[in-house]
Amino acid sequence: AQAIYLRNYQAPEFALDAIDLTFELDPQATKVSAEIQVRALGENRCLVLDGQDLTLLSLAIDGRPLDADEYQYQNDQLTLLNVPSAFCLSTQVEINPQANSALEGLYLSNALYCTQCEAEGFRRISFFLDRPDVLSRFTTKLIADPQHAPILLANGNPIAQGTLADGRHWVQWQDPFPKPCYLFALVAGDLVCIQDTFVTQSGRSVDLQIWVEAENQHKCAHAMRSLKAAMRWDEEVYGREYDLDIYMIVAVNDFNMGAMENKGLNIFNSACALADPQTTTDLGFQRVESVIAHEYFHNWSGNRVTCRDWFQLSLKEGFTVYRDQAFSADMNFAGVQRIEEVTMLRSAQFAEDASPTAHPVRPDHYMEINNFYTLTVYEKGAEIVRMLANLLGPQAFRQACDLYFTRFDGQAVTVEDFVACMEEISQRDLSQFMRWYHQAGTPHVQVQGQYCPQTASYRLDFQQATPDTPGQTNKQPLLIPITMGLLDAQGRPLPLKLKLASGEIQALGLQGVLELTQAQQSFEFIGLEELTEAPIPSLLRGFSAPVKLSFPYTPTQLATLMAQDTDAFNRWDAGQRLALDTLMPLIDAQVTQIDLAQDAPMLLEAYRALLTEAEHTQDQAMLASMLRLPSFAYLAEQYACIPVEAIEQVRQAMRFALARTFYPQWKALYQAQISQQAYAPEATQIAQRSLKNLCLDYLLALAAVPEYQQEVYQIALTQWRTSDNMTDARAALTLLAHAPDASWGRDPLAEFAQRWQQDALTMDQWFSIQATRPYADTLQQVQNLLQHPNFSLKNPNKVRALIGAFAQQNPLAFHQISGAGYAWLADQVIELNGFNPQIAARLVIPLTRWQRYQDTRQTLMRAQLERIQAQANLSADVYEIVTKALQ
Numbered sequence: 071a072q073a074i075y076l077r078n079y080q081a082p083e084f085a086l087d088a089i090d091l092t093f094e095l096d097p098q099a100t101k102v103s104a105e106i107q108v109r110a111l112g113e114n115r116c117l118v119l120d121g122q123d124l125t126l127l128s129l130a131i132d133g134r135p136l137d138a139d140e141y142q143y144q145n146d147q148l149t150l151l152n153v154p155s156a157f158c159l160s161t162q163v164e165i166n167p168q169a170n171s172a173l174e175g176l177y178l179s180n181a182l183y184c185t186q187c188e189a190e191g192f193r194r195i196s197f198f199l200d201r202p203d204v205l206s207r208f209t210t211k212l213i214a215d216p217q218h219a220p221i222l223l224a225n226g227n228p229i230a231q232g233t234l235a236d237g238r239h240w241v242q243w244q245d246p247f248p249k250p251c252y253l254f255a256l257v258a259g260d261l262v263c264i265q266d267t268f269v270t271q272s273g274r275s276v277d278l279q280i281w282v283e284a285e286n287q288h289k290c291a292h293a294m295r296s297l298k299a300a301m302r303w304d305e306e307v308y309g310r311e312y313d314l315d316i317y318m319i320v321a322v323n324d325f326n327m328g329a330m331e332n333k334g335l336n337i338f339n340s341a342c343a344l345a346d347p348q349t350t351t352d353l354g355f356q357r358v359e360s361v362i363a364h365e366y367f368h369n370w371s372g373n374r375v376t377c378r379d380w381f382q383l384s385l386k387e388g389f390t391v392y393r394d395q396a397f398s399a400d401m402n403f404a405g406v407q408r409i410e411e412v413t414m415l416r417s418a419q420f421a422e423d424a425s426p427t428a429h430p431v432r433p434d435h436y437m438e439i440n441n442f443y444t445l446t447v448y449e450k451g452a453e454i455v456r457m458l459a460n461l462l463g464p465q466a467f468r469q470a471c472d473l474y475f476t477r478f479d480g481q482a483v484t485v486e487d488f489v490a491c492m493e494e495i496s497q498r499d500l501s502q503f504m505r506w507y508h509q510a511g512t513p514h515v516q517v518q519g520q521y522c523p524q525t526a527s528y529r530l531d532f533q534q535a536t537p538d539t540p541g542q543t544n545k546q547p548l549l550i551p552i553t554m555g556l557l558d559a560q561g562r563p564l565p566l567k568l569k570l571a572s573g574e575i576q577a578l579g580l581q582g583v584l585e586l587t588q589a590q591q592s593f594e595f596i597g598l599e600e601l602t603e604a605p606i607p608s609l610l611r612g613f614s615a616p617v618k619l620s621f622p623y624t625p626t627q628l629a630t631l632m633a634q635d636t637d638a639f640n641r642w643d644a645g646q647r648l649a650l651d652t653l654m655p656l657i658d659a660q661v662t663q664i665d666l667a668q669d670a671p672m673l674l675e676a677y678r679a680l681l682t683e684a685e686h687t688q689d690q691a692m693l694a695s696m697l698r699l700p701s702f703a704y705l706a707e708q709y710a711c712i713p714v715e716a717i718e719q720v721r722q723a724m725r726f727a728l729a730r731t732f733y734p735q736w737k738a739l740y741q742a743q744i745s746q747q748a749y750a751p752e753a754t755q756i757a758q759r760s761l762k763n764l765c766l767d768y769l770l771a772l773a774a775v776p777e778y779q780q781e782v783y784q785i786a787l788t789q790w791r792t793s794d795n796m797t798d799a800r801a802a803l804t805l806l807a808h809a810p811d812a813s814w815g816r817d818p819l820a821e822f823a824q825r826w827q828q829d830a831l832t833m834d835q836w837f838s839i840q841a842t843r844p845y846a847d848t849l850q851q852v853q854n855l856l857q858h859p860n861f862s863l864k865n866p867n868k869v870r871a872l873i874g875a876f877a878q879q880n881p882l883a884f885h886q887i888s889g890a891g892y893a894w895l896a897d898q899v900i901e902l903n904g905f906n907p908q909i910a911a912r913l914v915i916p917l918t919r920w921q922r923y924q925d926t927r928q929t930l931m932r933a934q935l936e937r938i939q940a941q942a943n944l945s946a947d948v949y950e951i952v953t954k955a956l957q
């Protein structure tokens with residue numbers, strides 16, 4: 071495989087103004103005919119089209135069939151020599167949807183025909199210029215057996231339909247908006263539809279349709295509600311209106327990603343579209359809400375304004391994630407929403423940024439673009455847009471977005487075009503800011519404070535540095551916005567008077583944004599006459615930049631921030647810092663038991679304070695976040711060499727100590743959250759359940775202590791038996807199944823399987839619960855589950871639920887020192903490589919993180935990577951990842 075470089079970008083030499091497609095659908099031999107209006111843009115008369123695994127049936131120019139010496143089809147390219155300057159190209163090919171296990175192009179999911187064309191799947195359907203900067207008007211005619219495929223869908227509006235003499239029926243669709251071929255879609259099969267209507271702000275009525283298999287009809291209400299909320303939100307917040315008369319969503323079982331924003335015809339992984347209380351957790355409901363919104367928002371940020379090339383992927387993905395996060399913040403509790411975003415970013419994206427696969431938000435080269443649909447492009451990309459939004463302020467940001475959508479409507483553009491709109495509206499030079507797009511790695515910001523009572527001033531000294539990443543050294547300083555405030559020792563906010571270099575004093579009110587631009591930089595605050603001791607800085611409020619920030623806080627200062635800061639995110643983060651400062655020395659000492667009073671006095675007091683206030687809190691969501699210990703992944707991120715067993719041991723010991731010390735409080739708080747209300751996936755109820763199930767988690771920490779054992783077992787069992795919703799049922803089941811005594815989970819797991827064996831998505835949860843049981847012998851169980859009748863390696867959701875969960879969320883079992891976990895994962899990667907390279911390349915990621923583990927593990931992980939690398943027929947996807955990891 072060859073790398074492709076951004077610097078080699080060349081504009082297309084031909085325009086493909088329109089394409090008229092006809093599909094004669096057949097499971098093994100689908101015929102695809104295309105009539106393409108081609109127009110040369112320059113002197114070149116040699117047209118090279120993409121085409122992969124296509125059986126060429128015929129080719130003609132302006133109706134004249136081509137002789138064999140007028141074209142060549144090899145290495146996935148069709149070369150036409152000496153074409154006219156404008157002509158109609160007719161092509162006919164045959165493809166085999168049933169044999170398509172890569173789930174890219176046209177494939178069958180169960181009996182359903184569907185497509186996935188982003189990034190480069192259209193070339194598996196028809197010859198074309200498969201690149202996002204070639205926009206065409208599409209017409210699509212679908213012909214099929216009405217028995218097997220009564221429903222025929224494609225982009226745009228249906229314009230004609232009929233029946234052929236042989237009994238097949240057909241529908242023709244037309245999409246009035248020119249689009250790149252990655253947004254093409256078709257669906258055909260036996261589906262039912264949930265309908266609704268949305269009236270846009272200008273008064274147009276839009277048909278909303280969600281298409282699913284009949285047995286899933288009862289799981290669509292939440293997606294429909296979320297879609298309408300997203301449509302309204304985009305009108306109100308961004309002034310963006312929907313542009314077609316129909317908006318369709320189809321849920322399919324076999325899908326590599328979460329969903330796809332095809333124009334007017336979104337195709338969804340059923341896991342991100344279907345939801346009902348019986349089978350879907352609160353988290354699942356929230357995921358549906360955010361993915362539905364994400365794909366909808368793409369209609370403007372991605373479809374109407376698209377990417378010039380795939381290096382610009384974050385232009386649409388980072389921006390759209392930022393938009394869906396803002397939507398979710400408005401639909402849920404904003405503070406907790408932000409905490410969850412940052413939790414994910416700091417544990418998973420930071421880990422990627424520190425790994426052999428680290429890459430800039432805008433990569434400058436790739437072998438396989440599908441490997442770049444990453445946390446960095448999506449989540450760090452969203453953080454960059456968030457920084458822009460904060461730098462500009464809400465009004466200017468909105469104006470800049472308006473300018474971007476208006477100026478580039480119908481065009482394929484770059485990150486520079488986006489940032490130029492921000493510059494133009496704000497009248498700011500953002501050239502230094504652009505480094506966020508070019509430089510990989512997570513910046514470290516070290517801060518020190520100097521309080522001077524004589525001058526009543528406080529100076530903050532900042533240092534920033536971004537570590538080297540593969541292929542990138544000597545990083546330049548970034549523009550890092552630090553939203554901050556100062557508190558006095560009692561936690562009261564202080565007015566900020568910043569002394570500028572000119573000597574002028576700038577009053578910032580109670581909160582300001584410091585813009586770091588240099589490697590070292592100081593800011594001085596004056597007028598602190600009232601103070602008797604150093605102020606407490608509250609830095610990086612709302613996580614105003616995706617950096618690792620350190621400040622030598624005392625435990626007392628952290629406790630004050632936790633209790634008093636005006637910023638919800640920083641109240642929570644002060645708790646995280648306090649927990650890290652407490653846990654890390656214990657991890658280093660590999661303790662097995664914790665005496666809170668002695669080993670963790672401040673944390674003990676913090677929990678006491680939180681649990682005392684708990685009775686009166688109105689904000690259960692925030693309280694649950696505050697009471698949750700840092701995850702394994704976040705703790706692991708703090709170490710260059712991850713002490714797997716010690717982290718897990720100390721985390722469990724701390725959970726145990728907190729559970730025991732505050733047993734009556736956990737129990738009372740648990741009971742106080744039990745609600746008689748009927749289940750609804752709405753914010754206050756979700757908050758209450760998250761607090762309840764956190765308490766349950768602490769209670770079950772005592773599952774092995776004789777005096778508590780029976781009581782906590784009964785509490786969990788009762789919740790499992792009596793809950794009317796999957797959130798509570800799954801929480802209880804997980805704790806029972808993960809209890810040290812394996813017999814606790816046996817019957818409930820069997821009951822679960824008995825009840826839900828017909829429901830694929832629900833069984834995924836059953837696989838995950840077992841894959842994450844935190845004991846080494848889980849490997850044996852996971853191996854057995856591969857043979858379970860409900861498991862299939864062909865279904866990406868199943869692969870993620872069982873194999874992915876094991877490798878990513880079960881550190882003790884995956885990293886068992888024998889290396890058996892690594893070898894097993896490599897076996898699965900090798901098998902998947904043979905039929906679904908995209909999923910194989912994602913699955914191998916945990917092995918690529920070998921540098922973060924001690925020697926024995928490093929050797930074992932590398933050995934598996936080398937074994938994979940030595941396979942014949944390695945896909946470009948897996949090859950690229952494995953090669954980077956072994957460099």
Ligand code: B3K
Nearest residue numbers: 188189327329330440443
């Ligand atoms: N744009 C799609 C991702 C397509 C993945 C291609 N391998 C989903 C999304 O981000 O909305």
Ligand code: ZN
Nearest residue numbers: 364368387390
């Ligand atoms: Zn997206």
